[in-house]
Amino acid sequence: MSMAKKIKVNIFDDMKEALRDAGAYERGEAVNLRVTRIPSRPKEISPREIRRIRQALKASQPLFAAYLNVSTNAVRSWEQGTRRPRQAALKLLMIAKKDPKALLVA
Secondary structure, three states, rough: HHHHHHHHHHHHHHHHHHHHHHHHHHHOOOOOOOOOOOOOOOOOOOOOHOOOOOHOOOOOOOHHHHHHHHOOHHHHHHOOOOOOOOOHHHHHHHHHHHHOOOHOOO
């Protein structure tokens, strides 16, 4: 039983120290922590902007669909505004918006 009590105390101390480190990090103090920043979700993109991205690549809808690994119908629907790209496709579209040729090398 004393073993279980000792483990609880160690876990509590570890958690207390972690909370102290997190507080110091939030205050901007130097702390030896591994921090992973997750980028925010991509914003919605208009049908017109999707068409501009495709045209910047001088690609037809079927070719653009192949670049994004989606169906031609999906690209057509996005450009007509009847459907919106989902998160993974939206992320690829945002990358292509910043650097259209990035889709050609991936």
